[in-house]
Amino acid sequence: MKKLSRRNFVKTTAISAASLSVLGLAGCKKSAEKTAADNTKPAETTAAPQKKAGHTVVIAGGGYGGATAAKYLKLLNPSINVILIDRNAEHVSCAMSNEVIFGLRDIKEITMPLPRLAEKYGIEFKQAEVTGLDGEKKILKTSAGDVAYDKLIVSPGISMDYDPALNFNADRQKEIPHAWIAGPQTLQLKDMVSNIKAGDTVIFRTPVALYRCPPGPYERACLFGNEALKKGAKVIVLDPNPQIMSKKPLFEAAFNNLYKDVLTYHSGVVVTGIDYDKKIVKTNKGDFQGTLINYVPDQKAGELVFTLGLVEPGKKWASVDPKSFESTLIKDVYVIGDAIDTATVTEMPKSGTIANATAKVVAENLVRIFAGKEPRVPLVGNTCYSLVSEKEGIWIATLYEYDAAKNKIVTRNGANGIPKEASVENRINGHSWGNNILSDTFM
Amino acid sequence: MHKSIMKFTFAVLLIAASSNVVMAQENEDGRRYGNFCSSCHGTAGAAVSDAIPSIGGQHKEFLISSMLEMKPTVVDGKEQAPKRYSTLMKIFFKGYSEDEIKAMADWYSSRPWVPTNYPLNQDLVNKGKASANLETCTSCHGTNGNNIEDGGIPRIGGQTPTYLYHALLEYKNNKRNADGRASEMDVVKEISDEELRALAEYFSSLR
Incomplete structure (x- = not known):
């Protein structure tokens, strides 16, 4: 018989133990699945959702949160069944869509086909409308039939919370695109921007916090300023917030230096009415008349979380446990991305990077839970680059961690900061950041 | 018969070793600390764009020294400027301990090195290849830009092009090599920016 050296012995047993446990687990999964199927079969009279052997994670919403969760679940454990559902077959990134509006990027660069992602990682993609949820039986109802899950991740982004007093009916919404959810409105606003002429005045209304992408409105204001400088136009920024909400000294510097001759910034502005024909915006700080109105409405969670019963009465965002992102209302349902109630559970902003990073945390923890490990x-971390002009960029960087004493996600060891000033280097790095996060999320 | 059983067992073990066992050996703490880094540096540290470096498969020793040099230190309660220049990385490293940084370096260095697929300027690549200073670079970094003898020397063959150029300018402008650190990189001070750009593009093209 061949002698086993100590080294070989250790190696062999380690591998055997591991392979046994893998086989053992697979066996367990299969028999558990069989029992579950057997138990449910007699009661089934109508077609019940087919559930494959093994653990199934269903993801509703294929943006930064949902797409990252799908990809990373498969990267971490390819044996998990991952079903990604979205009403669209492609996702247009809201991050970097300001660049599209001002002709600095092609919309194709930020349009991400979800079937491509699905095919690469073995994800099942369904283009369907999600219509309801049975949290007890763990079934998601969709226009393409019922889908059974062990864990459900919901990542629907935002929806618009129009002020009824402003009478933003469907026609008006088409006439005045907010372009805060990227897609056709992005191109519509791009067209309007390309038609800005000398002597024109842009009236840009920013949304009240909380909204998607805290620096986004000020980046757009700067790029309107950049356009106005080139064409001899003016920009009036109407901000309902008491001050610039992100990267304040940097945007302030841009408003006061780069755009001092073309841009006026007003804070604490309450819009009380809009004369759509004369393009007059009436506010508590006076009336403003322009030639182009870009009104970004206030925001709430994506409609899906309201449909699925994941929002507490009277609230605008979905409540989650900050330790896990599991819904506080329905077990085994996780909400990630912009739709979560940032105000109550975390200091984290509503950003694509946070949606991407949070999705990785949830994916990793679901894999751990399925393997019987503690989450x-x-x-x-959050990294977010913005442009202050077509030449220069800025950023914000923050590291966050769950704090048990506060039961919140807070800045870790004071790791938070912005640069001293805008620079070309930051614009170049920001462009790379954009391409890399698109790839990390959707490719 | 005995032999065939052995062969079969060996095959099973090999399959197990190549999939699950390798996964299980990942430094999971390092992966957790560094999981969000991939949103800028690419999945598993393989960057697809030009200005942010790939870190997956980079030499561990170099990753550790780079990260620690970008981390602000605190002396007598006062935060000191990090030894190495960075734009935003100094913010993130402030949030991590030395051990956590080592765990991240362990995980990222164990990922595959994926040479950049960023479209390169062939004209610059050729100029870099013809540079009289090429040998100065390869004598330490190796002809393929991957000196495996010394983990402190970064892998640059296949690294992202604009990052390499920016790194060279940082050495040229004393932003990385103050206090006599990496003094061997002082050689770039004699090379024109244009030639450094070509050398960067050439090393990016190496596979």
């Missing part, structure tokens, strides 16, 4: 508390 770990969130540790995520």
Whole structure:
């Protein structure tokens, strides 16, 4: 008989134990699945959702949160069945869509086909409308039939919370695109921007916090300023917030230096009415008349979380447990991305990077839970670049971690900062960041 | 018969070793600390764009020294400027301990090195290849830009092009090599920016 050296012995047993446990687990999964199927079969009279052997995670919403969760679940454990559902077959990134509006990027660069992602990682993609949820039986109802899950991740982004007093009917919404959810409105606003002429005045109304992408409105204001400088136009920024809400000294510097001759910034502005024909915006700070109105409405969570019963009465965003992102209302349902109630559970902004990072935490923890391991508390970072002109960029960087004493996700060890000033280097790095996060999420 | 059983067992073990066992050996703490980094540096540290470096498969020793040099230190309660220049990385490293940084370096260095697929300027690649200073670079970094003898020397063959150029300018402008650190990189001070751009593009093209 061949002698086993100590080294070989250790190696062999380690591998055997591991392979046994893998086989063992697979066996367990199969028999558990069989029992579950047997139990439910007699009661089934109508077609019940087919559930494959093994654990199934269903993801509703294929944006930064949902797409990252789908990809990383498969990267971490390819044996998990991952079903990604979205009403669209492609996702247009809201991050970098300001660049499209001002002709600095092609919309094709930020349009991400979801079937491509699905095919690459073995994800099942369904283009369907999600219509309801049975949290007890763990079934998601969709226009393409019922889908059974072990864990459900919901990542619907935002929806618009129009002020009824402003009478933003469907026609008006088409006439005045907010372009805060990227897609056709992005191109519509791009067209309007390309038609800005000398002597024109742009009236840009920013949304009240909380909204998607805290620096986004000020980046757009700067790029309107950049356009106005080139064409001899003016920009009036109407901000309902008491001050610039993100990267304040940097945007302030841009408003006061780069755009001092073309841009006027007003804070604490309450819009009380809009004369759509004369393009007059009536506010508590006076009336403003322009030639182009870009009104970005206030925001709430994507409609899906309201449909699925994941929002507490009277609230605008979905409540989650900050330790896990599991819904506080329905077990085994996780909400990630812009739709979560940032105000109550975390200091984290509503950004694509946070949606991407949070999705990785949830994916990793679901894999751990399925393997019988304890989940770990969130540790995520946020990087967000903005342009202050077509030449220069800025950023914000923050590291966050769950704090048990506060039961919130807070800045870790004071790791938070912005640069001293805008620079070309930051614009170049920001462009790379954009391409890399698109790839990390959708490719 | 005995032999065939052995062969079969060996095959099963090999399959197990190549999939699950390798996964299980990942530094999971390092992966957790560094999981969000991939949103800028690419999945598993393989960047697809030009200005942010790939870190997956980079030499561990170099990753550790780079990260620690970008981390602000605190002396007598006062935060000191990091030894190495960075734009935003200094913010993130402030949030991590030295051990956490080492765990991240462990995980990222264990990922595959994926040479950049960023479209390169062939004209610049050729100029870099013809540079009289090429040998100065390869003598330490190796002809393929991957000196495996010394983990402290970064892998640059296939690294992202604009990052390499920016790194060279940082060495040229004393932003990385103050206090005599990496003094061997002082050689770039004699090379024109144009030639450094070509050398960067050439090393990016190496596979």
